[in-house]
Amino acid sequence: MSETASTETGFFAEEMTISVGPQHPSTHGVLRFVVKTDGEVISEAIPDVGYLHRSIEKIGEKVTYHGYVPYTDRADYLAAMFANQAFCLAAEKLAGTEVTRRGEFCRVIACELNRLASHLISVGTFGQDIGAMTPFVHALRERESINNLMEEICGARLTYNYIRIGGVGYDILPETLTRIAEFLDHFTPIVEEFNRLLSGNKIFIERLAGVAVVSKEDALSYNLVGPNLRGSGIKWDIRRDIPYSVYPELDFEVPVGTAQVGSLGDSYDRFWVRIREMQESVKILYQCLKMLPKGPAIAKVPKKFRPPAGECYARVEAPRGDMGFYVVSDGSEYPYRVRIRTGSYTAMSIIDKLSKGIMVADLIALIGSLDVDAPEIDR
Amino acid sequence: MGVVASYLNNIKDAVSSTFEGMSITFSHLMRKPMTIQYPDKIPVPIQDTLPHRYRGILEVDMDICTGCLACERDCPITCITIGIDMNKETKQRYFTHFDIDICKCMYCGLCSESCPTGAIRHSSEFEGASYNPAGLVRHFAPQAVNLYKPKKGGETEPKLITKVDIGQAYMDEFATPDGGAAEEK
Amino acid sequence: MKDGAFAGVPPQVVYAIGMVLTALVVLSVFVAPLAGVTSWLERRVWARMQSRVGPNRVGPQGILQWLADGIKNIMKEDIIPTAADQKLFPLAPYVVFMGFLCSFVVIPFGANLIVADLNIGIFYLLAVTSLVVVGILMAGWSSNNKWSLLGGMRSAAQIVSYEIPAGLSVLTIVFLAGTLSMQGIIKAQGWGPWDWFMFHNPFTFCTFFLFFTAALAEGNRTPFDIPEAESELVAGYVTEYSGMRFLFFFFAEWGNLYVIGAVATTLFMGGWQVPPVTDNPVLLAILQFVTFFLKAYFWVFVAMWIRATLPRVRVDQLMALCWKYMVPLSFICMLGTIGFMFMDENGRRIFGALTLGFAIATIINFFRRVGFQFRSAKPEFYWKPQI
Numbered sequence: 007m008s009e010t011a012s013t014e015t016g017f018f019a020e021e022m023t024i025s026v027g028p029q030h031p032s033t034h035g036v037l038r039f040v041v042k043t044d045g046e047v048i049s050e051a052i053p054d055v056g057y058l059h060r061s062i063e064k065i066g067e068k069v070t071y072h073g074y075v076p077y078t079d080r081a082d083y084l085a086a087m088f089a090n091q092a093f094c095l096a097a098e099k100l101a102g103t104e105v106t107r108r109g110e111f112c113r114v115i116a117c118e119l120n121r122l123a124s125h126l127i128s129v130g131t132f133g134q135d136i137g138a139m140t141p142f143v144h145a146l147r148e149r150e151s152i153n154n155l156m157e158e159i160c161g162a163r164l165t166y167n168y169i170r171i172g173g174v175g176y177d178i179l180p181e182t183l184t185r186i187a188e189f190l191d192h193f194t195p196i197v198e199e200f201n202r203l204l205s206g207n208k209i210f211i212e213r214l215a216g217v218a219v220v221s222k223e224d225a226l227s228y229n230l231v232g233p234n235l236r237g238s239g240i241k242w243d244i245r246r247d248i249p250y251s252v253y254p255e256l257d258f259e260v261p262v263g264t265a266q267v268g269s270l271g272d273s274y275d276r277f278w279v280r281i282r283e284m285q286e287s288v289k290i291l292y293q294c295l296k297m298l299p300k301g302p303a304i305a306k307v308p309k310k311f312r313p314p315a316g317e318c319y320a321r322v323e324a325p326r327g328d329m330g331f332y333v334v335s336d337g338s339e340y341p342y343r344v345r346i347r348t349g350s351y352t353a354m355s356i357i358d359k360l361s362k363g364i365m366v367a368d369l370i371a372l373i374g375s376l377d378v379d380a381p382e383i384d385r
Numbered sequence: 386m387g388v389v390a391s392y393l394n395n396i397k398d399a400v401s402s403t404f405e406g407m408s409i410t411f412s413h414l415m416r417k418p419m420t421i422q423y424p425d426k427i428p429v430p431i432q433d434t435l436p437h438r439y440r441g442i443l444e445v446d447m448d449i450c451t452g453c454l455a456c457e458r459d460c461p462i463t464c465i466t467i468g469i470d471m472n473k474e475t476k477q478r479y480f481t482h483f484d485i486d487i488c489k490c491m492y493c494g495l496c497s498e499s500c501p502t503g504a505i506r507h508s509s510e511f512e513g514a515s516y517n518p519a520g521l522v523r524h525f526a527p528q529a530v531n532l533y534k535p536k537k538g539g540e541t542e543p544k545l546i547t548k549v550d551i552g553q554a555y556m557d558e559f560a561t562p563d564g565g566a567a568e569e570k
Numbered sequence: 571m572k573d574g575a576f577a578g579v580p581p582q583v584v585y586a587i588g589m590v591l592t593a594l595v596v597l598s599v600f601v602a603p604l605a606g607v608t609s610w611l612e613r614r615v616w617a618r619m620q621s622r623v624g625p626n627r628v629g630p631q632g633i634l635q636w637l638a639d640g641i642k643n644i645m646k647e648d649i650i651p652t653a654a655d656q657k658l659f660p661l662a663p664y665v666v667f668m669g670f671l672c673s674f675v676v677i678p679f680g681a682n683l684i685v686a687d688l689n690i691g692i693f694y695l696l697a698v699t700s701l702v703v704v705g706i707l708m709a710g711w712s713s714n715n716k717w718s719l720l721g722g723m724r725s726a727a728q729i730v731s732y733e734i735p736a737g738l739s740v741l742t743i744v745f746l747a748g749t750l751s752m753q754g755i756i757k758a759q760g761w762g763p764w765d766w767f768m769f770h771n772p773f774t775f776c777t778f779f780l781f782f783t784a785a786l787a788e789g790n791r792t793p794f795d796i797p798e799a800e801s802e803l804v805a806g807y808v809t810e811y812s813g814m815r816f817l818f819f820f821f822a823e824w825g826n827l828y829v830i831g832a833v834a835t836t837l838f839m840g841g842w843q844v845p846p847v848t849d850n851p852v853l854l855a856i857l858q859f860v861t862f863f864l865k866a867y868f869w870v871f872v873a874m875w876i877r878a879t880l881p882r883v884r885v886d887q888l889m890a891l892c893w894k895y896m897v898p899l900s901f902i903c904m905l906g907t908i909g910f911m912f913m914d915e916n917g918r919r920i921f922g923a924l925t926l927g928f929a930i931a932t933i934i935n936f937f938r939r940v941g942f943q944f945r946s947a948k949p950e951f952y953w954k955p956q957i
Contacts, residue, residue: 022716138882140878158436158438159438161440162492167491167494174560176438202406209793212887303560404936408939410875411875413621419621420623
């Protein structure tokens with residue numbers, strides 16, 4: 007224990023070094039923070055990652071392209087579709103494969119449903135960390151309906167292996183489309199009820215307003231992405247700025263933080279951006295359901311997929327930010343190198359800077375508002 | 386005056402948002418819980434309520450397995466081990482072993498996509514817990530099983546016709562470059 | 571007692587032994603099942619508010635869940651960390667338990683159903699519930715764990731701070747009633763809502779809510795449950811406890827919920843007063859007991875309801891809430907009530923009626939709001955409590 011003497015008042019304040027995690031109910035996944043605090047105010051919080059490292063990037067060199075797609079699911083199991091899509095985009099760019107139109111729309115439907123599920127978990131666990139346990143279970147209840155829909159579409163609830171090179175693995179049947187529409191009709195008032203229960207709650211607002219403010223310069227220089235970046239007021243969304251798939255044809259807004267309560271870029275802004283993104287995803291889904299064309303859902307792709315030698319970097323807008331897959335091919339049927347860039351890994355770097363001078367309870371709010379996710383950090 | 390106004394505003398906000406939150410939770414008291422009380426208080430077994438495409442534990446119909454080893458090759462996690470031998474006198478090839486390690490299996494479905502007859506499929510079974518690790522390896526060829534030879538012009542034996550049809554129906558679920566499941570319906 | 575079993579023993583000793591035995595019986599037969607059933611009720615209510623089911627297997631509708639939990643915890647290994655203080659660590663849960671148990675002495679269940687009608691009734695209760703602070707500090711410090719220490723100190727600060735608004739609210743009622751004795755306070759009220767102290771004048775209405783909030787904070791209930799906040803400090807001051815010792819803390823918390831409800835009923839809602847429907851003393855006693863029980867349990871339900879709804883308040887905000895909001899408001903309400911005591915009875919009755927009208931309008935508005943939630947979410951309606 008180090009000692010810092012406060013000379014003005016003549017009191018001794020001892021600093022404790024505490025480990026938050028790795029077994030802790032509210033570090034999202036297996037994370038550890040070495041926190042130096044004098045009891046309530048933190049002077050330093052250093053993240054310690056690696057508890058969930060599964061060598062997914064190394065495994066990419068051992069399996070074929072088709073066989074690697076299920077592994078990408080596990081890179082962030084709460085947003086599995088996006089990792090699938092990013093890898094398939096990279097492989098398709100390397101081989102020059104054209105994705106069918108119906109396949110593109112099926113991809114967008116699946117991805118936006120997955121975005122809803124991931125954001126529900128994110129805001130639910132965020133509320134749980136702040137102490138509101140009921141909105142968490144309500145969010146999980148809605149996520150269960152989404153899981154049921156995904157189960158109908160592709161057979162799995164969490165690790166989908168749905169988006170394949172050239173399109174999607176299973177076609178979406180008309181009765182599933184009807185059920186998706188029913189779910190969306192049911193879901194829209196639920197988000198508003200969630201807002202009335204949690205987002206409008208005075209205690210919740212007081213906990214988050216002005217806590218862990220990320221300024222625009224900090225957000226850019228620390229390379230934050232996704233809702234963390236948009237919460238600080240910067241309008242950057244891969245779907246809009248580096249468009250891929252059929253997003254240019256869809257009409258949706260990109261929500262940014264507006265300092266609704268407290269300052270621009272505080273925890274509440276990031277939370278509010280996620281809620282608004284859920285509502286925008288519902289809009290996108292309605293449009294896709296109307297615009298879904300007929301045709302094959304997957305293009306013709308050889309069984310032994312051998313893209314020509316080269317390298318490619320594909321980015322998608324995952325719920326936790328910009329997920330990028332850098333694939334290097336040497337002409338054989340196994341990739342030479344797969345590198346995954348995730349938003350949560352870079353978000354960890356800003357935690358030490360933001361945590362100076364805040365309280366332990368605010369550290370938990372900060373981690374929850376950044377929506378860091380251990381599988382994404384450690385891969 | 387601003388201080389007093391914000392003070393009173395704080396109190397008013399706290400009371401009104403608490404009131405609103407309490408009305409929502411009170412309304413939930415009178416809604417149906419969404420818990421499925423598995424395994425006893427359910428009307429039908431869960432396996433029957435799962436969707437058609439559910440990727441449960443793998444099962445192999447050895448009667449229509451041709452021994453092409455496509456599933457063993459395509460599995461990204463090498464959980465399928467197949468051994469084929471030939472009987473020297475009758476020149477009949479047979480399986481010595483066909484083992485699937487269901488705790489290694491990722492339930493990705495790549496093996497069932499590549500099967501030519503649809504012999505290896507995902508069932509809707511998910512209760513695979515076992516008391517020892519050996520129980521997690523499914524042996525589909527405990528005794529020698531002959532390989533299946535698909536006949537040109539369709540299958541003629543009545544027992545095998547149903548099996549071939551079931552396998553083919555499973556294969557039709559996957560999206561294909563020339564159409565896909567939705568087009569036929 | 572010249573002969574027989576107690577020959578030669580001085581009568582005071584016999585009476586003392588008899589009292590201790592009676593207290594033991596009362597505790598195990600009344601208090602333990604009470605705390606247990608409260609825990610079951612909390613889990614069921616909480617679960618239904620979250621679209622879940624809650625415990626419904628052990629006994630009819632799961633009502634014996636607490637018994638199963640208790641038996642399981644007793645059979646667990648008793649782990650005392652070697653670095654913990656060997657004498658204080660096992661003692662802490664019992665001090666906490668004692669703090670809440672002693673308060674049952676003055677809870678008035680009926681006109682004659684009170685263990686001891688002390689003439690310092692409510693004062694004794696406030697004093698004795700502060701023993702809980704000693705127990706919690708003991709638990710936090712003797713665990714020899716930084717997290718527990720943090721939790722224990724926070725909890726001590728919280729409980730001691732919230733004694734003030736609670737005490738001031740009680741003082742307001744004592745002014746109105748003119749006595750500290752619990753039965754005296756009840757007898758100063760009537761059986762109908764217009765005679766309760768809660769609707770006596772607008773200031774006592776506010777005092778009630780201040781008291782209830784302060785009592786929740788003293789009982790470490792959400793939104794003030796930072797000492798036990800799982801997501802922040804693992805489990806606060808109970809981190810190192812396991813088995814039955816762990817359960818004792820929660821036993822004390824659930825039992826304390828009932829004490830909060832009981833005190834709120836006594837001070838503000840007329841206690842066991844019932845309309846004079848019968849002269850039969852036994853029937854009257856039963857009626858009074860049931861009325862008191864139901865009124866206290868209603869507030870227990872409200873405390874559980876609030877726990878399911880609200881997030882947690884941060885420690886500095888908690889202190890700010892206490893010192894900046896609740897203490898000044900308590901003083902204002904006290905002075906306001908004193909002012910109303912000088913008003914003549916008819917004028918005061920008008921204000922009382924206005925307060926009662928306001929409360930009824932709020933309740934009606936509340937149910938209209940619940941109807942709105944139903945209309946917007948359109949869920950499957952299922953009002954039955956059993957499932």
